[in-house]
Amino acid sequence: MLYITTALYDEASPYIELLGLKKDVSFNKIRVYSNENAVLAVTGTGVFAAVSSLSYVLGRIQPSRGDVFLNVGICGGRGVTNTYVCRKLSLFGDKRAYFCPDMIYMTDFDEAELVTYPKPVGEIPKGVLVDTEAYGLAFAASAFFSPHRMFFIKTVSDEGDHDRITHGYIRELMEKNAEKIAAFALSIPHEEALEELSSDELCEIEKLRMSTTQTKMLKDCLYYYRLRGGDVLKLLRELPEVKTKQEGRETLDRIRRIAAGSVI
Amino acid sequence: MTESEGSPQARLYSHFSHIYVEKNLAGSKRAENIINKFPKANVIEINHYKDIFNRKNQSFSAQKASQSLILGEKHADLVYKGAPFCQDFGNSEFYYTSLVMGCVYDCEYCYLRGMYPGGNMVAFLNAEDFLDEVKKVSCGKKIFLCISYDTDLAAMESVFGFCALWHSFAEKNRNITIELRTKCAELGFLKKLRPLENYIIALTLSPEKNAVRYEKKVPSLEKRLEAGRMAAELGHPLRLSFDPMLKTDNFDETYKDFIQKCFSSLPANKIKDIGFGAFRISPSYLKAMRKNYPSSAIALYPYELQDGAYSYDKTERDYMTSKLMKYIEKYINNDKIYLWDT
Known part of the structure; x- marks a missing residue:
């Protein structure tokens, strides 16, 4: 099973379409879309919303050992414009709070480090990406998923100039790589498991x-x-x-x- | 798009494509020297090696398929008393130390599969602290120190240079006998090291059939024998380790041929001693091994628990031991043969 999270519906929509997900009405606190292969949760923005929404979903649908976690969405970045796979996620203001997913599977994207801030920042530091959810998601997801089956793939949308971010712009950015990212997440091999007795x-x-x-x-x-x-x-x-x-x-x-x- | 429509299986990064470095070591000469050996590696700064190596929910097997390297420092528990599962070769003061945790090889019977939370490799760069601690522990007494249990230092010599470092330590501290255990066939670095009575090369060998089946990424028996011959001819004390002895089909023939092959390649008169013992493992490691490798024949075998260790039942173990002893005694005096048993 593939578990996807996005902060916004506009980030989610290409994946909902690509994977043929349907709204799961059994979740009434946040928007969740699912089918037999994937679950997508729209967590809302901010680190607290991310942690509580993801915990709500994972508490209801417990992942098993071989499941994959994927966070996709937009982020800020200074002087960069691409999509990146994050190799280190940290929390602004807490030097001890960071998480490194295992970098075992290759993607077509460059790697970057990301800092999660409590609110959107205007002045983005050089050399890192910024968002307001990823570290919280990593923190919550790491209790359920193996670090080599957790992926944070972010597309740079702005340099702190948030005015340019519209619904259409987000969708356009997300659609660019959605197919490639979804195919990558689905290509993660299954874990070796013991075949139960009949x-x-x-x-x-x-x-x-x-x-x-x-x-x-x-x-x-x-x-x-x-x-x-x-x-x-x-x-x-x-x-x-x-x-x-x-x-x-x-x-x-x-x-x-x-x-x-x-x-x- | 569904799972079955997805692209073929994701490609793996090569080994050491990612190097995690403790922040305080970034830029240090030793760290830079190591990182420079992997010019394409992505380097990630971390606070502490345990933040990566000791995480929960790691997959030992997945990490072994694409190992990362972690460079850190260790400040406590630098030297351990020899474990009861290990051979002391008649030394009462038996210790071991690990400048590196995790091995580049991937043997199906290896206890590391059950001992460590993950399959990555950690190298401790404050090597001198380890040397100082060994000196303190020895306190001038004769001690026996194994430096390559939880890793294969020789296989990583071109990267870390720790074998040479320990050699120079042994040269200055003749009361400390160091054992470098290895399955590596690239022992060329020994040519630069003066043979010392207290610096023993312990070469682990297995019957070819077992090596092919259970020793992933390990050089062939043939190559290991060549390396062993070279070490012996250079004058380095050479210990042979037929450990673990594994139960196999045609056990008698397999081990008879194996011992014959070993001594047709190696000069028996230059072998310092030989150690062997049947496969044994602690219950907690076996449990973790079974979880990490659910279809491993070595992990799943129905062992018997005796004196705190899982191993083959005593009758079989005695049989295997007596056979192997008989084959070895054809070439080596009995007083040079050390057997591990419960």
């Missing part, structure tokens, strides 16, 4: 009357047995019936020996 296999395990700890140990043995090419269901079905806890323990030991194979 429902038939789990059903056979239940018959073995094992404690929670024994069941966990048994499953570990079976995963290894399967990795070695063994037929887990066949093995379980051929076991003698277990009537007592003692027999359960003996069965676990037997399966462990079968799964491990012998070197002798």
Whole structure:
């Protein structure tokens, strides 16, 4: 699942269109759009709105290990005009508050460092991008996502001269790279995950009357047995019936020996 | 646009494309020398190495696929007492230290997969503080110090130069015996170092079949043997480490051929000693390994817990040990063979 956040609807609209997202009416505090592959939240502007909105969404739809977080939107930048992927996000006024996403996957964009301010700034410092949300989003998202699956891709809209920023201008800027950015986010490979045992296999395990700890140990043995090419269901079905806890323990030991194979 | 319509899988950055440097080290000579070895790297200033290395939710395996380098300083716990899982080679005063955390190689059985929160590499640039601390710990006594456990210092010698630094330390402190453990085949830097009795090159070797299957990015057995021969011929004390010994199909044949191959390449009379032991790991590291690598055969194997370590069951371990001992004894006196067991 891809989780996208933008501060404004105008930043979100190209992604809503590209990914075919529909308004999710189950969220009534902020605007959320979703389908089976992606969720997009329009958080509102400012670091507090960003943190509370994202926490609201992630509290409702808990991401899993392999999900991807993407923040897109406009930002300020002095003497620069492009779209950048952020390698460091910090909070203005707090030297200890910063976050570095893992830079593992290549994009077509240059890298930049971004400082999140409490409100829009007129005088933008040289050499950094500025916004009013990203660090807050990183802070909230880092509790749920791996740092190598978090991306902050920002397009410079102004040098602090906010008057030029209109709805149409934002959309125009965002549309430029939306397709490329969405394709990139969707191309992040899935995490290696353990394939669970089948429902038939789990059903056979239940018959073995094992404690929670024994069941966990048994499953570990079976995963290894399967990795070695063994037929887990066949093995379980051929076991003698277990009537007592003692027999359960003996069965676990037997399966462990079968799964491990012998070197002798 | 859907996931299946998306572009092919994202490309990875090359190793050390990103270097994180603690702010107080930026511009320092040692940091600059290292950074200059990676002219295309993006350099990012950070407050403290732990802000990157110790983050929650990191993926060890993803970071190993595209490692970043972190340059920092460490000011506490610079020298540790040797861990019970490690071999002391008969030395009662056994310590280890890590100027670098994280390894350029990626072995499936490596305990680092369960020990560290991430797969990046940290180098501590206040090396002299480590040397001073070792001197304090030794206090003039004879000690045995392993410097390349949680990394492979030799594999990174062209970048950090720490092997040479420790060598010069060993030269001035003859009471401290240093072991440089490595799987690296590029040991050319040894030609510039005077062989010292108290500076041991410990070469880790595995049967070719295991090396190919489990030792990602590690030089082939052939190349390691060549490097070992060169080190021995230069006169450096050479220790062989057949550790971990892994349970494999055709164990007898695999290890018999392996030992034969080792001693057809290496001069047995120039081997200082040999250490070996079956795979063993602490429960917490094994748990993390299984989480990080859910389909790793090494991680998933149903080990037995004995005396605080997971390993093969005793009967099998004894069998494997006795076989390997028998093969090694053909070439090396028994008093030079050290076995790790619980």
